[in-house]
Amino acid sequence: MTPAAATPETAERSAAGRRAPSTASRAARHRRRHLTPWLVWGTLALVAAAAFAWYADGGRWARVETPSMGTTAPVGALLWVKPTDFDSLRPGDFITFVPPGSDLTFSHAVEARNADGTIATRGELSPTDPWRLEAEDVRGRVVMVWKGAGWLALMGPALLAGAVAIAIVRRFVRAGARAPVTLLLGAALLALTISWYDPLVGAQQLAFTADDDGSATGTFVGTGLLPVEITADGGDRVRIGAGEVGTVEAVALGAGEQDEHRLEVRIAPVLAWWWWALIIAGCFSPAVVSAVRERAARHGAVAP
CATH class of the missing domain: 2.10.109.10 (Umud Fragment, subunit A)
Known part of the structure; x- marks a missing residue:
């Protein structure tokens, strides 16, 4: 049985069918690109309006x-x-x-x-x-x-200035590289801001007691966003969260040093499983975004 030859009309309909998904896909992406700024600015406007109403009412x-x-x-x-x-x-x-x-x-x-x-x-x-x-x-x-939220208010001006700088840099980057460049600069901005203001890990000493045997006891309160574990040198350890109080005791020191009553402690963050999940997700996010964009580009391409 001899296959029928494709007529020009058949070929035209086939090409139109192949182009239709591509056109719809481009239209959907176009709508998303135009909708996202409106959503962002709309949210900011609502937040600003709520803050103004609070301030106007004496808050x-x-x-x-x-x-x-x-x-x-x-x-x-x-x-x-x-x-x-x-x-x-x-x-x-x-x-x-x-x-x-x-x-x-x-x-x-x-x-x-x-x-x-x-x-x-x-x-x-x-x-x-x-x-x-x-x-x-x-x-x-x-x-x-x-x-x-006070930490966010404190870091807000630096983050906002950095976001404006990133937006300016994006205008000089080709379209295909804007997403990875934004992720890279955004991560650097967040890391530098956190490093400067140090909101994550902290503890403040509230009290210190020296014992007769040369040991010492210290009371601490958590001052960072993350819970921390405080370990006394040669002594015990305690875990505290933001605003929580804990006490550690350092055992007696060696001979000849007992009169010093030193209390040396190490402070380390205690990360819950979901913190590790967020860190891992953040590490893989550039690759995921790149893969998603590449897949969308392939599906949006016009078939020959």
């Missing part, structure tokens, strides 16, 4: 820089502060204030109302504050605590 923000409030507001937390009626404050209320004779802002809990109408405050990990607060000293009541 303010404060970033926690010391560990005095323990796990309630660890270092790096972002506090949402709302104006409040001074007479309505009760023990346990979390407030932000500027104490008399100081220009520093503190955020502690109300401990008691004094007979003269002033209030006393203290932190969870600190003794009663030495001042008595009046209405003009109080800036507001803390209504929300976003743990870790």
